Amino acid sequence: xxxxxxxxxxxxxxxxxxxxxxxxxxxxxxxxxxxxxxxxxxxxxxxxxxxxxxxxxxxxxxxxxxxxxxxxxxxxxxxxxxxxxxxxxxxxxxxxxxxxxxxxxxxxxxxxxxxxxxxxxxxxxxxxxxxxxxxxxxxxxxxxxxxxxxxxxxxxxxxxxxxxxxxxxxxxxxxxxxxxxxxxxxxxxxxxxxxxxxxxxxxxxxxxxxxxxxxxxxxxxxxxxxxxxxxxxxxxxxxxxxxxxxxxxxxxxxxxxxxxxxxxxxxxxxxxxxxxxxxxxxxxxxxxxxxxxxxxxxxxxxxxxxxxxxxxxxxxxxxx
Amino acid sequence: xxxxxxxxxxxxxxxxxxxxxxxxxxxxxxxxxxxxxxxxxxxxxxxxxxxxxxxxxxxxxxxxxxxxxxxxxxxxxxxxxxxxxxxxxxxxxxxxxxxxxxxxxxxxxxxxxxxxxxxxxxxxxxxxxxxxxxxxxxxxxxxxxxxxxxxxxxxxxxxxxxxxxxxxxxxxxxxxxxxxxxxxxxxxxxxxxxxxxxxxxxxxxxxxxxxxxxxxxxxxxxxxxxxxxxxxxxxxxxxxxxxxxxxxxxxxxxxxxxxxxxxxxxxxxxxxxxxxxxxxxxxxxxxxxxxxxxxxxxxxxxxxxxxxxxxxxxxxxxxx
Numbered sequence: 001x002x003x004x005x006x007x008x009x010x011x012x013x014x015x016x017x018x019x020x021x022x023x024x025x026x027x028x029x030x031x032x033x034x035x036x037x038x039x040x041x042x043x044x045x046x047x048x049x050x051x052x053x054x055x056x057x058x059x060x061x062x063x064x065x066x067x068x069x070x071x072x073x074x075x076x077x078x079x080x081x082x083x084x085x086x087x088x089x090x091x092x093x094x095x096x097x098x099x100x101x102x103x104x105x106x107x108x109x110x111x112x113x114x115x116x117x118x119x120x121x122x123x124x125x126x127x128x129x130x131x132x133x134x135x136x137x138x139x140x141x142x143x144x145x146x147x148x149x150x151x152x153x154x155x156x157x158x159x160x161x162x163x164x165x166x167x168x169x170x171x172x173x174x175x176x177x178x179x180x181x182x183x184x185x186x187x188x189x190x191x192x193x194x195x196x197x198x199x200x201x202x203x204x205x206x207x208x209x210x211x212x213x214x215x216x217x218x219x220x221x222x223x224x225x226x227x228x229x230x231x232x233x234x235x236x237x238x239x240x241x242x243x244x245x246x247x248x249x250x251x252x253x254x255x256x257x258x259x260x261x262x263x264x265x266x267x268x269x270x271x272x273x274x275x276x277x278x279x280x281x282x283x284x285x286x287x288x289x290x291x292x293x294x295x296x297x298x299x300x301x302x303x304x305x306x307x308x309x310x311x312x313x314x315x316x317x318x319x320x
Numbered sequence: 321x322x323x324x325x326x327x328x329x330x331x332x333x334x335x336x337x338x339x340x341x342x343x344x345x346x347x348x349x350x351x352x353x354x355x356x357x358x359x360x361x362x363x364x365x366x367x368x369x370x371x372x373x374x375x376x377x378x379x380x381x382x383x384x385x386x387x388x389x390x391x392x393x394x395x396x397x398x399x400x401x402x403x404x405x406x407x408x409x410x411x412x413x414x415x416x417x418x419x420x421x422x423x424x425x426x427x428x429x430x431x432x433x434x435x436x437x438x439x440x441x442x443x444x445x446x447x448x449x450x451x452x453x454x455x456x457x458x459x460x461x462x463x464x465x466x467x468x469x470x471x472x473x474x475x476x477x478x479x480x481x482x483x484x485x486x487x488x489x490x491x492x493x494x495x496x497x498x499x500x501x502x503x504x505x506x507x508x509x510x511x512x513x514x515x516x517x518x519x520x521x522x523x524x525x526x527x528x529x530x531x532x533x534x535x536x537x538x539x540x541x542x543x544x545x546x547x548x549x550x551x552x553x554x555x556x557x558x559x560x561x562x563x564x565x566x567x568x569x570x571x572x573x574x575x576x577x578x579x580x581x582x583x584x585x586x587x588x589x590x591x592x593x594x595x596x597x598x599x600x601x602x603x604x605x606x607x608x609x610x611x612x613x614x615x616x617x618x619x620x621x622x623x624x625x626x627x628x629x630x631x632x633x634x635x636x637x638x639x640x
Contacts (some may be wrong), residue, residue, distance in 0.1 A: 021457075024461055024464050024465055024468065026464055026468050027460065027461060027464035078424055078425070078428060081421075081424065082420075082421040082424060082425075100402075101401075101402040101467055102464065102467070104398055104401065104402060104424065105398070105402075105460050105463055105464050107428075108398060108427075108431070108460050109457055109460045109461075111428070111431060111432075112431075112453055112456045112457050112460070113457075115435055115449070115453050116450075116453045116454075116457075118449075119446060119449045119450050119453060125445075125446070126439060126445070129435070129438075129439045129449075130436075130439050133432055133435050133436045133439060134436075136432045137341075137429055137432050137433075137436075140347065140425050140428050140429045140432070141344055141347060141429075143425060144344050144346055144347035144422065144425050145344055147421055147422070148344065148346050
């Protein structure tokens with residue numbers, strides 16, 4: 001059994017090669033660039049962990065892990081174009097460096113490269129291809145819903161969780177399940193592991209939204225209040241718009257379309273007035289509990305589950 | 321054995337269903353839209369013909385044919401974004417109707433849908449996936465080279481043929497070969513069929529460039545001189561820039577960056593001066609001959625080849 005950090009190292013060794021042909025370099029160097037920007041490699045490692053929960057890690061698992069990481073980078077390249085984002089991991093985005101047409105194509109070849117990795121899979125290849133493709137569709141659906149919801153006035157918490165689940169959680173969940181398929185897991189165990197990943201992903205997003213508003217600036221590493229300044233719909237904002245008093249709601253709505261110098265402080269004040277901070281911590285704990293319950297329900301000996309418990313507690317701070 | 325037009329009908333019956341889920345309709349209706357704009361369905365039918373050259377058409381061949389048509393539409397959606405094209409098949413492009421972000425995602429899900437069709441393939445699925453993915457990469461390379469060459473001053477005929485081969489011919493060639501794989505063809509026969517398709521595609525492109533300049537406006541159906549007005553690099557333009565007299569070359573270069581009212585007539589005059597028209601007809605015939613020779617070299621009885629010979633003669637006018 002390997003801990004998360006050991007698996008990151010093992011994956012990096014496998015993934016460090018060049019993934020694309022040399023020519024045309026005008027296409028493939030931009031595609032290669034984003035793969036070398038790093039990132040935490042959570043998704044491919046989840047794939048390896050899903051495999052190792054049930055059996056020794058196979059060569060197939062490295063191919064699927066690579067495919068998952070390639071897919072993730074494909075979606076980053078295209079999302080950055082759609083969001084007109086200038087930076088990714090502190091470096092210029094592919095389209096900022098090479099223009100949108102090349103970035104679009106670089107994303108396309110990265111998706112195709114993911115499928116080329118899958119063609120190397122020897123066992124369970126049909127099931128792998130099907131789950132991978134279903135998940136790929138869902139991630140695209142999530143991105144579309146995210147864009148649709150930007151224009152929507154009244155967004156319910158349920159709609160938001162559905163969107164977040166598609167946009168971020170299903171890929172985490174599927175990464176685990178793809179590994180489990182390779183490890184020979186039965187259907188029931190696969191489903192529990194998938195739900196563990198899906199709920200953990202939602203808990204992580206709630207925490208991310210929470211820390212953006214209430215995090216310690218020194219620990220968080222990002223500008224606190226970034227989501228507020230960008231008028232982003234987050235767990236906190238959606239709940240506040242529903243729960244705030246009539247006067248606070250009016251104030252919040254006007255703050256969403258104006259930029260006073262003390263905008264962050266004013267919004268945080270309203271958040272605190274209606275107890276959004278405590279609510280978010282509670283909701284995060286609920287999803288974490290739900291995730292851990294699914295992990296408990298997987299029928300393998302407890303020592304095998306240890307790395308996944310450790311990962312959950314590493315990703316999510318507990319509040320009780 | 322079926323003729324081309326019969327196979328178009330058979331394919332349309334198979335392809336007429338909805339390909340995407342209903343929701344989110346903001347994503348999937350735009351993706352569905354372009355599939356219903358029609359088109360000649362040449363690529364999927366080539367896949368069926370490749371199969372039938374060697375054996376009865378299988379259910380797998382319809383899945384692969386659908387995947388090929390979905391891939392083609394994916395590339396149209398993304399190419400139209402890159403080229404900022406307002407129209408496709410006489411109708412507004414996906415991005416013109418729904419904006420670039422949605423069109424980008426609609427293209428992405430169309431590519432994933434192509435792979436989902438491939439997951440349904442029962443026999444030879446690994447070989448199919450590999451050739452399909454390799455071809456997908458090449459088509460993207462062709463599009464990148466096309467954009468790179470727009471900025472290039474001196475383009476050789478060899479470079480242009482390489483680009484055209486990737487951008488358009490390899491998908492025609494691969495469609496035939498995918499079908500041949502399903503029909504149980506041996507490696508040698510597969511290669512001859514692939515080269516038949518690749519050379520036929522180049523002959524078709526030469527003819528397309530030729531008709532744009534020298535075609536009968538009534539028969540051609542498009543504005544004659546469209547490529548000239550758009551300063552497009554075509555077989556004719558590249559050859560003329562190499563072969564024209566010094567004074568004609570200077571004139572041609574200045575016409576490429578100006579728009580006098582008689583631009584088309586002036587360029588056509590220079591084309592005729594250096595015999596580009598006869599040269600293009602000759603080159604087209606060479607590629608057609610080459611294609612037909614590969615078809616001759618396939619080791620199956622001649623009657624099986626008849627639909628492919630008919631198709632070649634239907635697509636390409638002979639000049640001798």
